[in-house]
Amino acid sequence: MTTERADGGGTAEVLAGGLANAGAVFRRGDVVDRPAPPTARALHAHLRELAERGFTGAPAPVRLAGDGREQLTFVPGEVALPPFPAWVMTDDALASVGRLLRRLHDTAALIPVDRAADWPRELADPEGGTLLCHNDICPENVVFRSGRAAAFIDFDLAAPGRPLWDVAMTARYWVPVLDPATAAVHYPTAPDPFPRLRVLADAYGLSPEDRAALPALVEQATAAGRAFVTARLAAGDPVYTAAHAKLGGWQRWDRLQSWQTANRERFVAALLTEMP
């Protein structure tokens, strides 16, 4: 995380984290310099509108360079990177992610989506929607301060969708809604996913209707994740290809998806029993 390289602008710290832009995200003081996604112009406008409406949980845009790179404010705090530390799987961390996601959505709901932008379909809600979802709230994209989620970063895969789709995507990573064998590969501890999905739903404040729908949507979101990996592999992406092989290939996805479907009703029951 602290590899340094000298470039024209002085010494920059390489920020480790995600796979998509591995080795291409730099920090220089208060500014992060990274490859700009194709939707950067619309995203910067959205981030500015979030800030204007009082949402403090996202970086602010600084500059969009013509060279295909963008600059955003560096958000101070702690980001969990693999191998994940134990705190990443605490109920407090999960609940704080749920509360921050609700705040993001409540603010994003006030901002009209730029329909002219070519939002990526890769992890987007297949049904579309009227609110700009983040779609990729994995541990590497959340900054914590004092043990609580303080900001979401890396909006590259943001696209219009239903808020519940974003909750489902978040659940995949943060509950995590994974069979025990898969969870053990990614996380230091594999906590019981049934009460954990409930923690997320309670923190977000999901309605009974949304609770009933969430487990099936997590299955759909997992299928979208699989399609995302399939496309990266088909394109010959070396980083995703190596990660896919290391994590257990398609067998792992088959096992995970069967497990999710087999446990759908159990998740629904955990979400709806004795509603507060």
Ligand SMILES: Nc1ncnc2c1ncn2[C@@H]1O[C@H](COP(=O)(O)OP(=O)(O)O)[C@@H](O)[C@H]1O
């Ligand atoms: N604005 C930011 N504030 C703080 N840390 C950041 C910021 N942007 C990126 N990082 C750090 O850099 C890592 C990689 O950046 P990210 O933009 O998520 O790359 P990728 O697109 O490859 O996922 C993140 O996981 C985080 O640790």
Ligand SMILES: [Mg+2]
């Ligand atoms: Mg990232």
